[in-house]
Amino acid sequence: MLRAEGLRHTFGSVRALDGISFTLSAGQTLVLFGPNGSGKTTLLRVLAGLIRPLEGYAAVTGGRRAVGWIGHQSHLYGHLTVRENLRFWAALYDVPAAQREARAGELLHRLGVADRADVPVRVLSRGLTQRVTIARALMHDPSVLLLDEPFTGLDLAAAAQFRALLAELTGAGRIVVLATHNVDEGVELATDVAFQARGRFVHFAPRGTRGAGDIADAYRLAVVGA
Amino acid sequence: MTLAQRGRWVTLVGLILLAGVYVRALAFTPTEATQGLAQKIYYIHVPAAVWAEMSMIFIGLASVFFLFLKDPRLDRFAEASAQVGVIFALVVLTTGPIWGKPIWGTWWTWDARLTLTLLLFFIYLGYLVLRGAITDPGLRARYAAVIGICGLVLVPFIHFSVLMFRTLHPQPIVLKPSAPSLPGVMLVTLLFSFGVFTILYIGFVMQTYAIAVANETQVDG
Amino acid sequence: MIARKDLVLEFRTRTAFLSAAVFTALVLTVFNFGRDPTAVPTLDLAPSILWVTFTFAAMLAFNRAFQLELENDALDALLVSPISRSSLYLAKFVANCVFVGVVECVGLPLFVLFFDVPVWGVLAPLAGVIALATVGFVAVGTLFSAMVIRTRFAELMLPVLLLPFLIPPLVGAVQVTAALLAGRPLSEVTGWLRLLAAYDIVFLALAAVLFPTTVNE
Numbered sequence: 001m002l003r004a005e006g007l008r009h010t011f012g013s014v015r016a017l018d019g020i021s022f023t024l025s026a027g028q029t030l031v032l033f034g035p036n037g038s039g040k041t042t043l044l045r046v047l048a049g050l051i052r053p054l055e056g057y058a059a060v061t062g063g064r065r066a067v068g069w070i071g072h073q074s075h076l077y078g079h080l081t082v083r084e085n086l087r088f089w090a091a092l093y094d095v096p097a098a099q100r101e102a103r104a105g106e107l108l109h110r111l112g113v114a115d116r117a118d119v120p121v122r123v124l125s126r127g128l129t130q131r132v133t134i135a136r137a138l139m140h141d142p143s144v145l146l147l148d149e150p151f152t153g154l155d156l157a158a159a160a161q162f163r164a165l166l167a168e169l170t171g172a173g174r175i176v177v178l179a180t181h182n183v184d185e186g187v188e189l190a191t192d193v194a195f196q197a198r199g200r201f202v203h204f205a206p207r208g209t210r211g212a213g214d215i216a217d218a219y220r221l222a223v224v225g226a
Numbered sequence: 227m228t229l230a231q232r233g234r235w236v237t238l239v240g241l242i243l244l245a246g247v248y249v250r251a252l253a254f255t256p257t258e259a260t261q262g263l264a265q266k267i268y269y270i271h272v273p274a275a276v277w278a279e280m281s282m283i284f285i286g287l288a289s290v291f292f293l294f295l296k297d298p299r300l301d302r303f304a305e306a307s308a309q310v311g312v313i314f315a316l317v318v319l320t321t322g323p324i325w326g327k328p329i330w331g332t333w334w335t336w337d338a339r340l341t342l343t344l345l346l347f348f349i350y351l352g353y354l355v356l357r358g359a360i361t362d363p364g365l366r367a368r369y370a371a372v373i374g375i376c377g378l379v380l381v382p383f384i385h386f387s388v389l390m391f392r393t394l395h396p397q398p399i400v401l402k403p404s405a406p407s408l409p410g411v412m413l414v415t416l417l418f419s420f421g422v423f424t425i426l427y428i429g430f431v432m433q434t435y436a437i438a439v440a441n442e443t444q445v446d447g
Numbered sequence: 448m449i450a451r452k453d454l455v456l457e458f459r460t461r462t463a464f465l466s467a468a469v470f471t472a473l474v475l476t477v478f479n480f481g482r483d484p485t486a487v488p489t490l491d492l493a494p495s496i497l498w499v500t501f502t503f504a505a506m507l508a509f510n511r512a513f514q515l516e517l518e519n520d521a522l523d524a525l526l527v528s529p530i531s532r533s534s535l536y537l538a539k540f541v542a543n544c545v546f547v548g549v550v551e552c553v554g555l556p557l558f559v560l561f562f563d564v565p566v567w568g569v570l571a572p573l574a575g576v577i578a579l580a581t582v583g584f585v586a587v588g589t590l591f592s593a594m595v596i597r598t599r600f601a602e603l604m605l606p607v608l609l610l611p612f613l614i615p616p617l618v619g620a621v622q623v624t625a626a627l628l629a630g631r632p633l634s635e636v637t638g639w640l641r642l643l644a645a646y647d648i649v650f651l652a653l654a655a656v657l658f659p660t661t662v663n664e
Contacts, residue, residue, distance in 0.1 A: 011362075011364075012362070012364075045664075048527045049527060050523060050526055050664060051664045052663065052664065064527060064528060064529045065529045069523075069527040071520060071523050072520070073519045073520035074519045074520075075519055075520055075521050075523060075524035076519050076521065077515070077518075077519070077521060078519060089524070089528075092528050092529075093528060093529065094529075121519075293660060348607075348610070348611040349611045349612075351607070352607050352608040352611065355607055355608075356594075356598065356608060359598040359599055359600065359604060360597075364664075368660050368661065369594045369661065371660070372594065372660055372661060373591075373594075373608065375653070375657065376587070376590075376612060376650075376653065376657070379653055380611075380615070383615040383642070383645075383649075384614070384615055386615070387614070387618050387619065387642060390622075390638050390639060390642065391618060391622075
């Protein structure tokens with residue numbers, strides 16, 4: 001379960017979050033659309049516990065152990081290999097030693113980078129690094145995924161692989177909050193869609209059966225009108 | 227009256243009284259036997275040193291409260307105290323050699339007061355430079371508070387190190403930078419000067435604080 | 448869990464360590480050529496030279512430690528993880544201690560070699576003092592470098608900020624080292640030893656408490 005209640009936060013004189021509240025339960029995927037500067041990243045950072053909001057609170061059942069996070073950078077150590085990175089992050093989350101290798105291998109395979117497992121991260125291309133970043137976030141099998149523009153740098157094949165992975169995870173009851181400014185990226189995955197502009201939700205509703213085109217129209221209307 | 231105006235009045239009073247200190251020190255206080263005229267600097271030197279240290283203590287206390295209460299006024303006060311403290315420290319570091327040269331023959335000595343003030347001076351500089359290097363006000367206030375608290379905690383350590391250093395390297399008898407036991411008249415002048423410096427501290431801090439507030443509203447508006 | 452983080456850091460600091468070791472060697476060499484052996488007895492100046500060298504080498508270490516976290520913003524992911532902020536600080540602290548410790552292990556023999564100081568009889572207490580002072584340096588240095596790393600001119604800012612805070616333990620370390628090298632009994636310098644120990648305890652605790660403030664938003 002993920003709850004946000006009356007979140008408000010300002011950076012200096014900029015109001016990044018202006019009263020956001022919502023609740024998500026198992027199996028829900030919230031896809032957050034919004035232009036740059038609408039506060040999507042701030043919202044995710046508050047949900048992840050990186051920022052303590054000036055007002056309101058956010059809570060994730062299971063605490064920090066249950067959260068998987070992808071931010072704007074790779075969060076990987078360049079001088080270590082892919083495998084070493086994954087091992088480190090798994091250890092940090094207390095994944096039992098016996099499982100670490102298996103899990104790493106499985107994730108790398110699913111994301112198509114198994115052959116680069118023993119390569120230092122800094123030599124990988126942007127797209128490959130992003131795949132490893134995704135693997136990193138999933139190593140400890142989090143029940144809540146907070147993803148900030150996770151499709152950045154992924155080619156079509158990798159994006160499809162990732163979407164499949166996400167679908168599987170939400171099918172098994174995980175909660176996903178995915179922020180993006182690209183409508184196509186997460187639309188099929190969404191159970192709920194929110195448009196964020198200037199720190200608040202101008203739209204928050206279940207996706208229903210609408211496709212990417214409909215959502216994009218609704219988005220334009222909502223955001224331009226706001 | 228706004229804070230800045232009040233601050234200006236207080237400072238003015240302080241400066242006038244400072245002139246009074248000079249008059250009293252030069253005309254009405256007897257000249258010390260062994261040290262001569264140069265000893266009169268002592269009446270400026272010592273209160274300035276005390277307030278240089280007090281400023282640091284205030285910064286430390288304000289920083290502690292700031293981290294708990296998150297009130298930006300405490301941060302502004304700490305900044306103002308640092309700006310005033312660095313000036314007082316500079317006064318000590320310049321009057322020290324001026325006093326020292328005619329009496330001891332050297333410009334500098336590692337006596338307790340000068341060493342402490344020198345280190346305080348560097349801490350103030352570091353504090354102000356750090357503040358200058360950070361643009362985000364929230365981050366700046368937090369980092370400054372951390373340094374402020376560390377500075378406060380360091381002060382007793384500096385005192386102890388200097389104390390031990392001096393017992394290890396006893397100064398020759400003719401070098402006596404600390405206060406000679408004072409006859410009544412001199413004591414009065416000294417206390418008067420303390421009072422004046424207190425007023426000056428308050429006045430300067432008020433003005434600097436007011437400037438900080440003015441800067442902030444300018445930036446936002 | 449702290450040890451794990453540690454291990455990682457050791458791996459990565461492979462390259463940085465080499466430059467720190469070379470730096471230490473170079474500084475000692477420079478000092479050696481800069482002095483006139485007849486003018487001032489070596490034993491007087493030697494402890495100061497040793498400790499100044501260690502201090503500057505330590506600064507290199509501090510800058511690296513957090514820079515590594517900022518490279519790809521691993522710091523964010525660390526903060527999201529269940530690791531407590533204080534554990535993070537301690538992990539960095541230990542890693543820095545090890546780094547500086549290794550540099551000191553390189554520097555000390557070189558120092559003995561260049562300055563021909565009688566170290567053999569007092570090796571154990573000397574090592575003890577070095578360890579004691581290093582703990583203090585690293586405690587404060589780790590805290591400050593966490594802050595400084597996000598400012599401009601980080602490499603310049605750290606010494607400016609840090610050096611005043613290192614002077615009390617530095618003076619203590621030099622005094623005790625001088626006493627040891629001159630063959631004086633440790634009982635003469637118990638005051639300094641107590642100062643070093645107090646500094647270590649106080650500032651390590653203070654830094655661990657203040658560290659979360661520097662990384663939280």
